[in-house]
Amino acid sequence: MKYLNKFLLVIIFFLYSAISFANEGMWLPLLLEKLNEKEMKSLGMKISAKDIYNINSGSLKDAIVSLGGFCTGEIISGKGLVLTNHHCGFDAVQNHSTLEHNYIRDGFWAKSNREELPNPGLFVTFIVRIEDVTKQILNGVTAAMNESERQSQVDKNAEALRATVKKESYQKVLIRGFFENNQYFLFITETYNDVRLVGAPPSAIGNFGKDTDNWMWPRHTGDFSMFRIYAGKDNKPADYSPDNIPYTPKKSLTISLNGVKAGDFTMVFGFPGRTMEYLPGSAVEQIMTVNDPAKISIREKALTVIDEFMRKDEQIRIQYASKYAGIQNAYKKWQGEVLGLTRTGALGKKKVYEAEFQKRVLANPQWKTSYGAVLQDLNNAYAEIKPYGFARDYYNEIISKIELFTVAGQLNSLVNAFDQGGEAAYGKRKKEVTDFLTHFFPEHNSQVDKKLFAALMKMYVEDQPKENVSPLMKERSLTTTEDFEKLAEKVYNETSILDSKAVNEKLQQSTNDVLNFIRTDNAVKLFNDILKTYQSQVQGKLNEIQTRINKLQRTYMQAQMDVFKERKFYPDANSTLRMTYGTVKGYEARDAVTYDFYTYLDGVMEKYKPGDYEFDVPEKLRALYKAKDYGPYGVGGKLPVCFIASNHTTGGNSGSPALNANGHLVGLNFDRVWEGTMSDINYDASICRNIMVDIRYVLFIIDKFADAKHLIKEMNIAGGPKI
Ligand code: ARG
Ligand code: GLU
Numbered sequence: 097m098k099y100l101n102k103f104l105l106v107i108i109f110f111l112y113s114a115i116s117f118a119n120e121g122m123w124l125p126l127l128l129e130k131l132n133e134k135e136m137k138s139l140g141m142k143i144s145a146k147d148i149y150n151i152n153s154g155s156l157k158d159a160i161v162s163l164g165g166f167c168t169g170e171i172i173s174g175k176g177l178v179l180t181n182h183h184c185g186f187d188a189v190q191n192h193s194t195l196e197h198n199y200i201r202d203g204f205w206a207k208s209n210r211e212e213l214p215n216p217g218l219f220v221t222f223i224v225r226i227e228d229v230t231k232q233i234l235n236g237v238t239a240a241m242n243e244s245e246r247q248s249q250v251d252k253n254a255e256a257l258r259a260t261v262k263k264e265s266y267q268k269v270l271i272r273g274f275f276e277n278n279q280y281f282l283f284i285t286e287t288y289n290d291v292r293l294v295g296a297p298p299s300a301i302g303n304f305g306k307d308t309d310n311w312m313w314p315r316h317t318g319d320f321s322m323f324r325i326y327a328g329k330d331n332k333p334a335d336y337s338p339d340n341i342p343y344t345p346k347k348s349l350t351i352s353l354n355g356v357k358a359g360d361f362t363m364v365f366g367f368p369g370r371t372m373e374y375l376p377g378s379a380v381e382q383i384m385t386v387n388d389p390a391k392i393s394i395r396e397k398a399l400t401v402i403d404e405f406m407r408k409d410e411q412i413r414i415q416y417a418s419k420y421a422g423i424q425n426a427y428k429k430w431q432g433e434v435l436g437l438t439r440t441g442a443l444g445k446k447k448v449y450e451a452e453f454q455k456r457v458l459a460n461p462q463w464k465t466s467y468g469a470v471l472q473d474l475n476n477a478y479a480e481i482k483p484y485g486f487a488r489d490y491y492n493e494i495i496s497k498i499e500l501f502t503v504a505g506q507l508n509s510l511v512n513a514f515d516q517g518g519e520a521a522y523g524k525r526k527k528e529v530t531d532f533l534t535h536f537f538p539e540h541n542s543q544v545d546k547k548l549f550a551a552l553m554k555m556y557v558e559d560q561p562k563e564n565v566s567p568l569m570k571e572r573s574l575t576t577t578e579d580f581e582k583l584a585e586k587v588y589n590e591t592s593i594l595d596s597k598a599v600n601e602k603l604q605q606s607t608n609d610v611l612n613f614i615r616t617d618n619a620v621k622l623f624n625d626i627l628k629t630y631q632s633q634v635q636g637k638l639n640e641i642q643t644r645i646n647k648l649q650r651t652y653m654q655a656q657m658d659v660f661k662e663r664k665f666y667p668d669a670n671s672t673l674r675m676t677y678g679t680v681k682g683y684e685a686r687d688a689v690t691y692d693f694y695t696y697l698d699g700v701m702e703k704y705k706p707g708d709y710e711f712d713v714p715e716k717l718r719a720l721y722k723a724k725d726y727g728p729y730g731v732g733g734k735l736p737v738c739f740i741a742s743n744h745t746t747g748g749n750s751g752s753p754a755l756n757a758n759g760h761l762v763g764l765n766f767d768r769v770w771e772g773t774m775s776d777i778n779y780d781a782s783i784c785r786n787i788m789v790d791i792r793y794v795l796f797i798i799d800k801f802a803d804a805k806h807l808i809k810e811m812n813i814a815g816g817p818k819i
Contacts, residue, residue, distance in 0.1 A: 119742040120779045121666035122368050122674035124274075124281065125149035125157055126226045131664060136677055140361030142757045148365070148675065151225040156759055158347035160365050160673065160752075161220035161325075163291075168366030168752040169220060169323065172351065172761065173810035176325035176343030177294065178220065179794070180751030181766045182302030183421065185321030188215045189296050190418050190539075195410065200417060203298040205802045212292035212324055214336050217535075220291055220325055223673045224267060224284040232257050233271065233280040243643050250277075257282065266333050274667035275657070276374070276650040283672065288325045288343060290336045295804060296321035297797050298714055304700065306710040307424050311432050312770050313691055315738045315787050316700040319766040320794045322807070349753060351813045352760035353728060353792055355736055356680045358693060363677035364743040364765050364786065366752030368669035371776045374653055377446030378475040380777055384437050386486050388430040394493040394555060395427035401547045407709075415539045423497070429773050436774030436783075439686075445778070456659045467655040474648045477641060484638040487564050491630050494552045499536075499545045503593050504623035506532055507614045514611060522607055530603060537596040542588060550584040564633050568625035591619035669746055669776075676749075678742030683783050685771050697721055697735040697793075720800055727800055729792040737793045739763060740785040746776050754788040760814060763788030 123132050129145035136145075148156045163169040167184035171177065182189075186200075192213050193199045206212040233253045237246055254271045261269055263284050270283040296302060301318040309315055325343035328334030356362060372379075402420050406413045437443070450471055457463045495501050506529050513525035557565055557573050557580075576582040592598045602613050614620055657665050682693040701721055705711040720726070726735045745752065745765055754763035765788050768775065772784035795811075798804045 119678040119781045119784075120744050121664070122371070122669050122676050122744055122746075123666050124226065125223075125365075125673055125675055126228070126281075128675060132675075132677070136361070136363070139677065139679060140359075140757045141363070141677070143759045147759055149226075154347040156347065156349070156365060156755070157223060157673065159345065159349045161222055162367045162671070162673075163220055163323075163751060164218050165221070165671070166369075166748065167750045168748065168765075170365075170751075170753040170761070171325075171345045171348040173348055173807075173812070174344060175810055176327070176345060177348075177807065177810055178291070178323045178325060179753075179761075179764060180321060180323065181764065182296055182299075182317075182319045182321045183766070184751045185293065185296055185323065186303075186421065187418050188213075188218060188293050188323075189321065190414065191215065192293065193414055195414070198414070199296065200299050200414060203296055203301070203802065204293065205295045205804045206293070207804075207806075209324070209342065212294050214290065214292050215323075216336065218291045218323075219287050219289045220323075221288075222286045224263075224286055226284075226673070227282045228279070229257060229271065229282045230279045243647055250280075254280075272670055272672055274670070275665070276646070276653040276668075278650055278654050278657075279667070281672070286333060288327060288333045290326035290334060290340050291323050292326060294322040294324050295798065295802065295807065297802070300712050300714050301717065301797060301801070303421075304711070304713075305703065307421075307428065308710050309703075310425065311428050311767060311773055313740060313785065313787060314695045314699060315767065316695055316697075316703060317738065317766070317789065318793055318797050319789050320764055320797075322798075348812065349755075349761040350759075351791055351795070351811055352756055352758070352762050353795075353813060354756070354762070355731065355790065355792065356739060356741075356756060356762055358680055358682075360680045360741075361677065361757045362680055362741045362743060362762070362788075363675055363755050364745055364749060364752045364788075365675050365755065366673070366745075366749045366765070367671055368674055368676075368746045369671050369748030371669040371746055373668055373777065373779065374649070374656060375777065376471060376474045376478070376652070377443050377450060378478045380437065380446060381443055382478055382482055382485065383777065384434050384443075386482060387489050388434050390486055390489045391493050392427060392430050394490070394497070394552065395423050397551045397555065398423055398497045398548060399427060401551050402544060405541070405544045405547075412541055412544065415541060416544065419539070432770050432773035433777065434774075436771055436780075437778060439771070440774065440778065440780045440783070442774065442778040453656065453659055457655065463655070463659065467651065467659070470648060470652050470655055474645070474652060477645045477648060481638065481641040481645065483561070484634050484641065487560065487630075487634040488638055490556070490560055490564075491634065494556050495626065497552055498549050499540055500549060500588070500591070500594060500619055501623050501626070502536070503533070503599075504617075504620045505627075507593060507599075507617075508620055508624065511611055511614055514607065519607060526603065526610075530600075533596070533599065540594070540596075542594045545594070546584045546588045549587065550580040553583070554578075554580040564629065566622075566626040566629040568622055572622070587619060587622065591617055593617055593619055669748065671748055676744045678744065678786075680739060680741045681785075682740070683769070683771070683785055685769075685783070691740075691769075693740050694736060695738045697726075697737055700737060714801075716801055725800060726796060729796040729799075735793065735796060736790040738787055738789050740769060740787050742781055742784065743786045744775060744779055744784065745786040749786070761791055763790055764794060 126149055128148060133145040159171040161169045163180050163184055167180055169178040169180035172179045189199050233250055235253050237249050258269050268285045270285055271280055273280055297318055304317045326340035327343040328340060331344050334340055402416055406416055457467045510522060510525055510529060514522040573583055603610060680693055682691045684690050700713060703711050704713045724733060749765050752765040753761050754765055756762045765786055767787040769785045775784040799808050
């Protein structure tokens, strides 16, 4: 009976996985034809894998860009118009905002090309072609090599490959490891640096529902903004110049106004950042019980401090809007992640999977030798890294939130540059630091920062093992009898590195004077002591264990691929171009709660709270709603806003196009549902859903709300009522 139960459990698990794997995966575009085309067609896709990825003629991939390396965008006109999320363009919107021109609050719409606003530092990258270069990169690599020997052989091979690969002078070569570096792919890329802001709705539309609705379904956010790529006269990449012209793309997406219905095929094309689907249960457990909770607790403190200032002060609200949203976003996601992993029994599933893995390995003499111990070794290594991983998260989360340390770190890098490379290195670094500070200070407020210091350094001193606390910090906290508010007052009084005028003037002086100023500053001294303590107590050991884990994960990855031949494997996300596909459907969130897959403008109005900071609705939108003035974008007297589907997405997929069976643009990806945020670690098709804004809502806002018809005219709209 006992055995029967176990046997049944395994059968059920694998039946279940066969189904659940159906929508799981972030696939490499060049392998779609081989691995996915058949399944995609069986789910309803009408185009071919070649229409998606083809290096010989324009294909869908030529309309997809990585936006700034952190989001995705897509080309939606023959004049280089790029659609992405509001939260992806938010930094740009914020940079152009002032108390007089508050584009965050009021939105921004360029009436002509001349009004489009440049954004230094923002770029878009196209993928020209992808090649499997595993053989070349692993040439000469042997199993006997240790990790650093392996890496130097890989680097040598990569260098040789770069030197011979065919490309234009303005293109770049990127080589990335996949499947824990069991495979390598090469990307030829093209980057444009002149990317201008074209339009963004007010935050009350683009970020409607703010943090309360973030990571939640049902959703009613018009999370979009638009940019335009500018090129040199020859249509090639060029640095910003007023003489640059709108870029003519190889391919731009066709827009469909037909919408989607339950069961429809959709695919999402973009640049997912990072997933960890192949961890052993022991590692997942550590994320749930150690790492996520540590990071959550620190962010909670930081958010409380910043929120208090933002509510009282409009200037600080603008300055800290983007930072706050960023801190809050991951803070909330990690909570959903822990909850989702718990609710879906992720650890139990990993246990069953690992038991089956081990059984198969032991039954095969060759596998037994090479893979027999890998799980146990991994479990041991994860147990060993636990305290160091906790210390790393504590250090990173705290130090990165206190801007006093950000500036100290920047200034300190000048000292390091000089010590290592003399005057030349110093000069080069000084330009970077000056650029950094120019962007940094307008968004900094020392009062906020001082409060952050008090709140977070208290955690740093009190919640960590003593040996991880910097001796200088400990000593200083004793001088104020551990009253951290008082200590913060002292620390900020004893430094001038947060005085932008003083720092800028100082940086003009002789190298010696600058270095002296930095070396003797109290805040820099404190920063250095904290850094040194971290390096000696944590970092060395952490890196050593992590290197071992990386090697074991690589073996475990290969082992899973060898042992579970019936399963189709996709590589974890690593910010490279991927395709994911699924079907439009609702889900059962919990007992007695089932969600539909569409939301409408009626839902925006249901959430409307006059004057509220998250749920206010602009007057014009209310008027359009009242008049039911939806133009060609409404259906049956209603205006669609958002919808969900089972596409497997993650951070970085923001702004990715949602395409229908014909490859036409029907939506814009921007989030996932609360119950499914654990999909980065353990995708579960029964509740993992991505959230997209319906393209009809986007066009409605541009056309009816913003009166920016000239932008609609640029677009190629098919398959719907005429506009
Ligand atoms: N959760 C989405 C993502 O991870 C949207 C974040 C932006 N919205 C916000 N309220 N912070 O990027
Ligand atoms: N909002 C996320 C982003 O910025 C995408 C949603 C997700 O994480 O799935 O990329």
